[in-house]
Amino acid sequence: xxxxxxxxxxxxxxxxxxxxxxxxxxxxxxxxxxxxxxxxxxxxxxxxxxxxxxxxxxxxxxxxxxxxxxxxxxxxxxxxxxxxxxxxxxxxxxxxxxxxxxxxxxxxxxxxxxxxxxxxxxxxxxxxxxxxxxxxxxxxxxxxxxxxxxxxxxxxxxxxxxxxxxxxxxxxxxxxxxx
Numbered sequence: 282x283x284x285x286x287x288x289x290x291x292x293x294x295x296x297x298x299x300x301x302x303x304x305x306x307x308x309x310x311x312x313x314x315x316x317x318x319x320x321x322x323x324x325x326x327x328x329x330x331x332x333x334x335x336x337x338x339x340x341x342x343x344x345x346x347x348x349x350x351x352x353x354x355x356x357x358x359x360x361x362x363x364x365x366x367x368x369x370x371x372x373x374x375x376x377x378x379x380x381x382x383x384x385x386x387x388x389x390x391x392x393x394x395x396x397x398x399x400x401x402x403x404x405x406x407x408x409x410x411x412x413x414x415x416x417x418x419x420x421x422x423x424x425x426x427x428x429x430x431x432x433x434x435x436x437x438x439x440x441x442x443x444x445x446x447x448x449x450x451x452x453x454x455x456x457x458x459x460x
């Protein structure tokens with residue numbers, strides 16, 4: 282992949298993971314967004330607060346300041362709050378907007394620059410990849426919680442037992458000849 286293709290690819294991946302979170306929210310009742318298995322686990326609202334806080338810290342003034350901002354209070358992101366669905370979505374969208382706007386403003390030459398996260402130097406590419414690993418980790422948690430709580434879960438990928446039918450629809454006989 283060339284530097285010219287990297288940024289559009291990364292933006293597409295982040296947008297995909299954002300959509301998985303949103304498709305999960307859509308399958309849950311408001312009170313389920315606040316559910317916690319126990320005191321050590323996080324609710325979906327808490328995970329959203331953390332993701333948004335991380336995104337705002339990492340992507341605000343991305344090229345010119347450390348990604349861990351003085352104004353960020355990470356521990357508070359995990360405090361139990363009773364946000365409404367609307368408040369949670371505002372928090373969610375604020376973080377994603379900061380991330381996606383910053384990525385859209387970058388150009389291939391920026392990928393060679395150095396940025397800092399908690400004082401540690403990263404190439405811009407590595408800093409992006411770091412977050413591309415971090416955010417799907419938490420979105421996977423959101424999806425897992427959603428699957429446990431939804432009244433009638435609709436799969437976000439190929440449903441169990443449907444791989445052959447999917448492959449046949451997508452690839453026809455070509456998939457069979459490869460196996």
